[in-house]
Amino acid sequence: MTARELEAALLVNPFDTDLRLAYARALLDSHELDAARLQFELCGKQSASARALVGQALIEMRLGANDKALKLYRLARQFADFSADPTLENLNDQARTIGPERAIPASEATLSARVLIERPRVRFNDVAGLEGLKKTLRLQIIEPFLKPGLFARFKKTAGGGVLLYGPPGCGKTLMARAVAGECNAEFFSVGVSEIVSMWFGESESMLAQLFAKARAHKPAVLFFDELDALAFSRAKASSEHSRRIVNEFLAQLDGLGNDNAEILILAATNMPWDVDPAMKRSGRFARQVFVPPPDLQARADMLKMRLLDVPHEPLDHLRVAQELTHFSGADIDGLIDLAKERVLSDILDGAPERPISARDLRDALSEMSASTLDWLRTARNLVRYAGGDASYREVDVYLKAHGLA
């Protein structure tokens, strides 16, 4: 429709915002900038939207008021219906290179700043307990990675994605580092929280760069902590930005136009239910491994390790660990800290210097409870009311074994 036809249609239906936006666009295309601005402003008055603001930004840009244009464009980003405009994106990019104050770095330097690249020395032996989990990870991930020939004969390939999930503080990140250590591969650890806060378009480009870099450093392990934040379920997301990050992530996982062989992609999450379901399909994070709170032996080993250089009375570590059911590694650290504080407080109050005793640990225990319980209750809801979902079978087994089902 031409501008005149749109004008006639608007006379019949003056509150049709889409029609008015089309009319404003037509005026903009025919360089009637003042009239177009008025129409975009009216659209904004009728119904607050990103499209009206983007239109106004385009007019300001054409009038040479780039600062004003960028301000309007950035305001438009706050709306759910925002979609990027290439001309204004270019202007934004130029502004980055001109003004250091506005700079939004999206370069190789940014990638290095946000991604930790190392060759971890942590091995499975450094992770206390969780023997069953280590065995699973060795069979499913590490051996195919180290002996691709053997597994290829059985039509099993190396690489792919593995999602570690479980309550917070139970060693998912440590386990991921240990996997990289066992594989003797480059380990790319990504700070997810910084990626999600990037500008529209920047997060996607960062992800693409990251995968490209990992492909250049084969064999490599890519590790995404807090996957739920990066691959947030598109059904729950309200912004286009979040959806586009997931789309880009899926494209990179599928290796579109690229080869992801010899790249192991690990991720960890406390909230697997927030991860986009498409992420869990075959070829992506098809293997989901539950990392439970440490078992009895692991808790006893942790107590022993944590108290190694601290003055303490001889302890029956297994007996103390029995009272720490569902405690995470972080909880055990907290417990020992509390016990230390009690002893130090006594000493500072004038009592003679003494080591930490089993009683100090028991007293500290009375002041705290396992932080994993909230997570386990949520997991119980899943098992109880969302039955039939095989993804949480290992959680079900754990809950039943501990009388929580």
Next chain:
Amino acid sequence: MSAELERHISEASAWLERDRLDRAAEAIARGLALDPNSVELRYLGALLEYERDDFSAAASANDAVLRDAPAHYAARVLAARVARAQTDLARAETIQLELLSDYPADENLLAEYALTVLHGGQFEKASQLSAEALRVNPSCQLALVVLGYIDILREKPVNQQHALQTLLQQNPSARHALNLLAHAQLGAHRPQDAREVAAQLVREQPNDPATLSLARAARLQSHWSMLPLWPLMRYGWGASIALYVLGVVVIRGSREMLSPNWHFALVMLWVSYIIYSWIWPPLLKRWLERGEKS
């Protein structure tokens, strides 16, 4: 506005969207340390309190934002939502009418107003406002949800709930559509179907109290031991009265026709059924909820 401040705003918004409220609070605090007067960050602070269900804190933070930026669209919308959450429907309505006079063709505002009116029990007006929102934008989700709830409250048969059907056609996996569907199925006494839909909802949000309550209700009603109580669940008080009257008539009428032993057995059966209908549902509910508060 500096790029750093914009980044904090962007980060706080991202965490709020993901319901990571503590992380959002950290980002807001970092941003406010740079610019304590930032309207956007203060608005996000108010939104954070709203998401935490601390409505009085949200109201006070949002009022401060509106004092400095009275035309702030999102803050005005939030003010109405907070007022509605505090059941101050008159204030919510006033704010929404002011918003509508500034943005007369904003379908989301019309639907928000319809929701406020629905809270006040005005089904007809809510229905008309939703219809107006749908005239502006036929796929306005909130307007369809409002109409869907009105249909449920009016006990329309599921196959006549057009808003629900439209929602499911447009976005069959959306939470609001599934939530409405589960409620409609429960209302239509199809607890097994409601249970399946509720399970899908729990998989997405296993820590949401409203979803769990829905799943629990569906599980309770679809339990095999509730089958004998189906007439009472289906027809409510009417069925209870009918059962009592019918029982008295049958027992009196059969006194002459049956032997005393058979008559006694019949009376016992009737009394047992009444006791069962009275005692069993709460017992089953407690059993199903076992350990949930631990």
